[in-house]
Amino acid sequence: MMRAITHFNYSHSLPLMPRLQLNARKQPNQRRSQATVETILAAAARVLTKHSLAGFNTNRVAEVAGVSVGSLYQYFANKESLVAALIDREQERLALAVEDTVKDCAGKSLGDGLLALARLAIDQQYRNPTFAAALDHEERRLPIGSRLRRHEERLGAAVIAFLMMHRSVLPADRVAPDTARDLLLITRALVEADAQETATPPRDLERRLLRALTGYLTAP
Amino acid sequence: MMRAITHFNYSHSLPLMPRLQLNARKQPNQRRSQATVETILAAAARVLTKHSLAGFNTNRVAEVAGVSVGSLYQYFANKESLVAALIDREQERLALAVEDTVKDCAGKSLGDGLLALARLAIDQQYRNPTFAAALDHEERRLPIGSRLRRHEERLGAAVIAFLMMHRSVLPADRVAPDTARDLLLITRALVEADAQETATPPRDLERRLLRALTGYLTAP
Amino acid sequence: MMRAITHFNYSHSLPLMPRLQLNARKQPNQRRSQATVETILAAAARVLTKHSLAGFNTNRVAEVAGVSVGSLYQYFANKESLVAALIDREQERLALAVEDTVKDCAGKSLGDGLLALARLAIDQQYRNPTFAAALDHEERRLPIGSRLRRHEERLGAAVIAFLMMHRSVLPADRVAPDTARDLLLITRALVEADAQETATPPRDLERRLLRALTGYLTAP
Amino acid sequence: MMRAITHFNYSHSLPLMPRLQLNARKQPNQRRSQATVETILAAAARVLTKHSLAGFNTNRVAEVAGVSVGSLYQYFANKESLVAALIDREQERLALAVEDTVKDCAGKSLGDGLLALARLAIDQQYRNPTFAAALDHEERRLPIGSRLRRHEERLGAAVIAFLMMHRSVLPADRVAPDTARDLLLITRALVEADAQETATPPRDLERRLLRALTGYLTAP
DNA sequence: GATGAATGAGAGTTCATTCAT
DNA sequence: GATGAATGAACTCTCATTCAT
Numbered sequence: 001m002m003r004a005i006t007h008f009n010y011s012h013s014l015p016l017m018p019r020l021q022l023n024a025r026k027q028p029n030q031r032r033s034q035a036t037v038e039t040i041l042a043a044a045a046r047v048l049t050k051h052s053l054a055g056f057n058t059n060r061v062a063e064v065a066g067v068s069v070g071s072l073y074q075y076f077a078n079k080e081s082l083v084a085a086l087i088d089r090e091q092e093r094l095a096l097a098v099e100d101t102v103k104d105c106a107g108k109s110l111g112d113g114l115l116a117l118a119r120l121a122i123d124q125q126y127r128n129p130t131f132a133a134a135l136d137h138e139e140r141r142l143p144i145g146s147r148l149r150r151h152e153e154r155l156g157a158a159v160i161a162f163l164m165m166h167r168s169v170l171p172a173d174r175v176a177p178d179t180a181r182d183l184l185l186i187t188r189a190l191v192e193a194d195a196q197e198t199a200t201p202p203r204d205l206e207r208r209l210l211r212a213l214t215g216y217l218t219a220p
Numbered sequence: 221m222m223r224a225i226t227h228f229n230y231s232h233s234l235p236l237m238p239r240l241q242l243n244a245r246k247q248p249n250q251r252r253s254q255a256t257v258e259t260i261l262a263a264a265a266r267v268l269t270k271h272s273l274a275g276f277n278t279n280r281v282a283e284v285a286g287v288s289v290g291s292l293y294q295y296f297a298n299k300e301s302l303v304a305a306l307i308d309r310e311q312e313r314l315a316l317a318v319e320d321t322v323k324d325c326a327g328k329s330l331g332d333g334l335l336a337l338a339r340l341a342i343d344q345q346y347r348n349p350t351f352a353a354a355l356d357h358e359e360r361r362l363p364i365g366s367r368l369r370r371h372e373e374r375l376g377a378a379v380i381a382f383l384m385m386h387r388s389v390l391p392a393d394r395v396a397p398d399t400a401r402d403l404l405l406i407t408r409a410l411v412e413a414d415a416q417e418t419a420t421p422p423r424d425l426e427r428r429l430l431r432a433l434t435g436y437l438t439a440p
Numbered sequence: 441m442m443r444a445i446t447h448f449n450y451s452h453s454l455p456l457m458p459r460l461q462l463n464a465r466k467q468p469n470q471r472r473s474q475a476t477v478e479t480i481l482a483a484a485a486r487v488l489t490k491h492s493l494a495g496f497n498t499n500r501v502a503e504v505a506g507v508s509v510g511s512l513y514q515y516f517a518n519k520e521s522l523v524a525a526l527i528d529r530e531q532e533r534l535a536l537a538v539e540d541t542v543k544d545c546a547g548k549s550l551g552d553g554l555l556a557l558a559r560l561a562i563d564q565q566y567r568n569p570t571f572a573a574a575l576d577h578e579e580r581r582l583p584i585g586s587r588l589r590r591h592e593e594r595l596g597a598a599v600i601a602f603l604m605m606h607r608s609v610l611p612a613d614r615v616a617p618d619t620a621r622d623l624l625l626i627t628r629a630l631v632e633a634d635a636q637e638t639a640t641p642p643r644d645l646e647r648r649l650l651r652a653l654t655g656y657l658t659a660p
Numbered sequence: 661m662m663r664a665i666t667h668f669n670y671s672h673s674l675p676l677m678p679r680l681q682l683n684a685r686k687q688p689n690q691r692r693s694q695a696t697v698e699t700i701l702a703a704a705a706r707v708l709t710k711h712s713l714a715g716f717n718t719n720r721v722a723e724v725a726g727v728s729v730g731s732l733y734q735y736f737a738n739k740e741s742l743v744a745a746l747i748d749r750e751q752e753r754l755a756l757a758v759e760d761t762v763k764d765c766a767g768k769s770l771g772d773g774l775l776a777l778a779r780l781a782i783d784q785q786y787r788n789p790t791f792a793a794a795l796d797h798e799e800r801r802l803p804i805g806s807r808l809r810r811h812e813e814r815l816g817a818a819v820i821a822f823l824m825m826h827r828s829v830l831p832a833d834r835v836a837p838d839t840a841r842d843l844l845l846i847t848r849a850l851v852e853a854d855a856q857e858t859a860t861p862p863r864d865l866e867r868r869l870l871r872a873l874t875g876y877l878t879a880p
Numbered sequence: 881g882a883t884g885a886a887t888g889a890g891a892g893t894t895c896a897t898t899c900a901t
Numbered sequence: 902g903a904t905g906a907a908t909g910a911a912c913t914c915t916c917a918t919t920c921a922t
Contacts, residue, residue: 215435629849655875
């Protein structure tokens with residue numbers, strides 16, 4: 001339904017990264033620290049957008065942020081943490097957007113609701129395809145932290161809330177976490193694939209996506 | 221419908237890789253060369269499986285293959301070429317498997333056919349999840365070569381052939397390349413996500429996947 | 441007239457080096473950086489002297505400098521940059537020496553002036569023949585940067601100033617940039633050739649060089 | 661006076677090449693071998709012209725020659741030998757051309773003779789600047805072999821013969837090997853410098869070169 | 881807390897040369 | 902004699918991370 005739809009957990013991956021610490025090194029309590037973290041994250045997003053994953057490195061991020069590498073490492077234990085934080089932040093934005101959309105769906109039909117969610121997803125992915133793709137990439141690669149998990153659950157919860165609204169027209173077994181997850185996965189797959197190929201959403205993407213979602217929800 | 225489902229083309233990506241040469245550097249005419257290439261590819265697969273992408277480097281592959289790096293570079297212009305060849309090979313295997321399955325489907329019902337294909341996909345992905353995931357990863361990242369394209373078209377064609385078999389029970393607009401592509405994308409998304417999480421396929425994966433495929437095909 | 445006589449420009453050369461960045465990567469602002477750069481350049485000179493071009497590699501230079509390769513690359517974008525900086529530095533030294541000598545020539549006769557310059561040239565080249573030859577070598581190979589150009593112009597200008605001093609005894613067309621350039625080229629050719637053969641300047645080098653310079657300046 | 665003017669000896673160079681064998685590995689007595697050697701040398705020349713020194717490697721030469729690397733090494737002990745042979749061959753051509761020109765000079769004035777030689781030199785260098793420059797480069801770098809030495813002596817002898825023709829109008833000390841050598845060095849320096857800068861000889865090159873040669877010969 | 885110079889393991893790639901066939 | 906597959910030392914360059922100032 002949106003850019004950064006993720007799996008709910010992918011535990012057994014990455015043999016080469018034994019004990020990553022994906023959490024920010026310290027909670028920046030103070031105003032100034034908070035601002036620095038923001039600056040760094042913004043810079044990271046810019047670098048990812050402009051240079052893609054291949055050109056993404058901590059020195060560059062620090063430089064773009066106008067901060068020393070040392071400072072970067074003050075707030076992020078390592079590169080992965082930085083990426084994780086970036087993903088976390090995007091997930092946050094995404095979860096909010098989905099929750100908003102779901103709220104707006106109250107009273108609408110199932111089809112109209114799905115349409116709104118489909119549009120949101122397309123919108124998110126196409127707003128900044130390089131960035132979105134890069135994050136998706138990393139998301140799949142990273143061991144997932146608790147913060148991230150919480151966002152995904154929020155995302156899943158929002159979708160379930162949406163499904164609840166229409167439980168009268170849905171098969172009973174469809175109002176479930178797994179359904180929410182599948183819908184998110186399908187959405188991401190279709191939207192991402194198109195976004196890799198064309199700079200603007202093809203006209204029929206919306207229709208095809210809707211078909212996939214509706215189909216999944218209504219199939220026997 | 222299985223592991224290496226790919227987009228049919230993704231042209232405008234990857235600003236940082238101008239004109240990769242993804243083809244083998246020289247065709248190994250002789251018996252010995254042929255064997256070396258095989259050895260290298262096998263080693264590459266093993267390394268990818270064991271160390272995942274992060275631990276995949278040409279020196280290691282050569283070492284595991286029991287050949288010198290020089291030999292590796294005799295046959296593969298660069299690291300990317302090697303990965304591309306690996307993908308190519310998997311695509312080939314996959315396309316064959318799908319074509320076979322589709323042939324076997326003659327006479328079966330739509331549901332039975334989809335079930336067979338779903339099982340094939342699950343099978344392929346779970347046979348070697350790390351390897352499959354890594355290749356999918358790279359596939360998305362690499363500029364697509366003509367060889368690869370051909371395999372994807374073959375895959376798409378096989379699916380269309382399957383759809384043709386059941387055109388009487390499908391909406392007319394469903395027998396189309398885009399449909400084939402969407403089915404492949406959905407399949408890959410659902411199977412890959414589960415394969416990231418569990419070592420053996422969860423019991424309901426088959427059902428959910430079938431639901432997604434049937435839903436997409438039968439939705440209005 | 442001295443070691444590093446160079447062409448004033450050689451634009452259309454070197455098909456294989458598209459757009460080298462020959463400038464230092466970052467200006468070392470701080471005291472420590474400045475020292476490191478100095479250390480590296482000194483080490484580069486030593487390596488060039490001791491091992492000649494064939495044994496000149498960045499790892500060796502870093503090792504001799506007692507710094508890490510990383511540090512070298514912090515200040516020099518690539519190997520060529522390092523060499524370029526070395527040349528630049530020698531050119532600077534040379535230009536200063538020539539300018540000084542020319543100043544001292546005020547009041548002297550043309551012959552005495554040429555003698556002084558000839559001696560300077562011989563001196564410079566024989567002070568460290570391997571080093572000087574290697575730099576000349578590279579100078580011819582490298583695409584010329586603006587810094588280098590400026591030094592060469594300075595060198596040319598100094599020679600022209602010298603010619604001006606004696607314009608009353610010279611053909612009018614001889615006080616020109618091309619003359620300066622030719623004198624420098626001739627000087628370099630004769631001195632370098634001898635320096636390749638003998639460890640100390642042969643007794644007649646001075647006379648032959650003087651003959652060539654005087655001849656060029658006075659020929660009809 | 662022409663492209664490949666060389667120093668008569670440069671013994672004490674190149675610390676890193678202890679015991680080069682610069683001679684062809686075996687004298688190709690047979691017709692076929694002789695042809696192979698020619699083919700290889702021709703290929704070497706082509707490669708040098710097309711790819712310049714940076715792209716010059718034995719594998720490429722063999723490939724261009726349509727011969728296996730193994731065969732190349734049958735006739736040339738190592739890469740340096742190949743280059744040496746190439747230089748040797750050019751020297752041979754050059755010596756012949758100079759000898760011819762000198763013969764034609766019988767009866768002409770000193771000025772006319774020098775003009776003829778200057779034109780020959782310019783011609784040779786500009787016929788194929790990349791190739792000529794690359795060879796000059798290597799010539800300076802290589803320890804000189806006896807074959808090469810002989811050509812240079814021939815070259816020197818031809819020039820001396822020329823000087824002898826005009827001994828009546830020259831200072832007595834000018835008819836000497838050193839003079840011949842200096843003339844050759846000066847010629848090479850001026851012509852090569854211009855050839856690095858412009859694709860066709862500048863109009864005044866001839867005049868400047870003549871001035872340098874005449875000046876050297878007539879200066880007191 | 882911040883800085884940014886320094887580190888160095890490690891990755892990709894080349895190419896002269898050998899030697900089994 | 903010829904072939905060309907194989908070798909591997911050598912080299913350039915990157916970048917996550919540390920730590921003295």
